[in-house]
Amino acid sequence: MRDFFLSIVQPQLCPSTEEKTPDYYDHVLNQVVYHQLKAAKDGTLDCLKDTLRNIYFVKERIVHGQEHTMNEEYVDAMESASNPKDVAKLKAWAKFVQLYSQNIRQFPELAYNMASTQAPSGAVYKDTMRLAAPAGHDGYPLRWRNIPLSDDPMAIKIPVKGVDCCASTPKNDVICIASEEFAVYTT
Numbered sequence: 001m002r003d004f005f006l007s008i009v010q011p012q013l014c015p016s017t018e019e020k021t022p023d024y025y026d027h028v029l030n031q032v033v034y035h036q037l038k039a040a041k042d043g044t045l046d047c048l049k050d051t052l053r054n055i056y057f058v059k060e061r062i063v064h065g066q067e068h069t070m071n072e073e074y075v076d077a078m079e080s081a082s083n084p085k086d087v088a089k090l091k092a093w094a095k096f097v098q099l100y101s102q103n104i105r106q107f108p109e110l111a112y113n114m115a116s117t118q119a120p121s122g123a124v125y126k127d128t129m130r131l132a133a134p135a136g137h138d139g140y141p142l143r144w145r146n147i148p149l150s151d152d153p154m155a156i157k158i159p160v161k162g163v164d165c166c167a168s169t170p171k172n173d174v175i176c177i178a179s180e181e182f183a184v185y186t187t
Contacts, residue, residue: 005032006050013056015112015134026064033073037080045077045086052077053093053127059104059111067101089123096124109134 008028011019022028036047051057052074061070074094081087096118104111115128 005035009057009060010050012060013050013054015056015132026066029060029064030066030069033070033077037073037076040080044083045081045090048077048086048090049127049130053089053123055111055115055124055128055131058093058097058115059108062097062101062104062111063108067097067105070097089127092123093127 005028008022008025009032012021012025033048033051036051037045040047052070058070061067071094074090074097078087078090078094081090096115100114103114112128112131112134115124116133118124118128120126
């Protein structure tokens with residue numbers, strides 16, 4: 001089943017595709033990771049490079065409204081991983097999805113750019129750089145000059161009706177709530 005589902009999804013995991021998806025595409029997209037995890041009995045999760053660690057797959061899931069299920073799959077994958085390096089990579093991707101899913105939903109054509117501007121030492125950047133980039137055109141890709149050297153300490157960013165709420169990791173112990181008129185930081 002895993003190979004069948006992956007064969008349906010695989011043509012869509014590229015910078016741009018003209019291929020029409022089957023009527024049952026949403027179901028297949030929703031099931032492929034489940035079957036990958038069932039097939040990975042030895043705890044080796046290299047197969048997730050094609051799905052949970054692939055910006056084009058992440059974009060597809062978000063565009064099709066499946067980010068909540070995908071968040072649960074990251075947790076399931078981390079629990080079944082036997083290698084601590086796999087856990088760290090999946091954790092980085094899960095955090096990226098939490099932080100950027102709203103932006104990817106709004107600007108799916110910039111998903112690759114969002115992933116490629118992560119810290120160069122991180123899993124999201126490294127996994128994204130092994131994939132083909134979208135064709136360049138006037139104004140794309142955007143080039144960041146201040147790419148962070150290490151992981152973003154923010155754990156979650158929630159924009160709600162003009163108010164942004166950001167929380168860092170417990171280690172950094174910072175919360176910021178801001179609107180156009182004021183900002184509150186607590187430590």
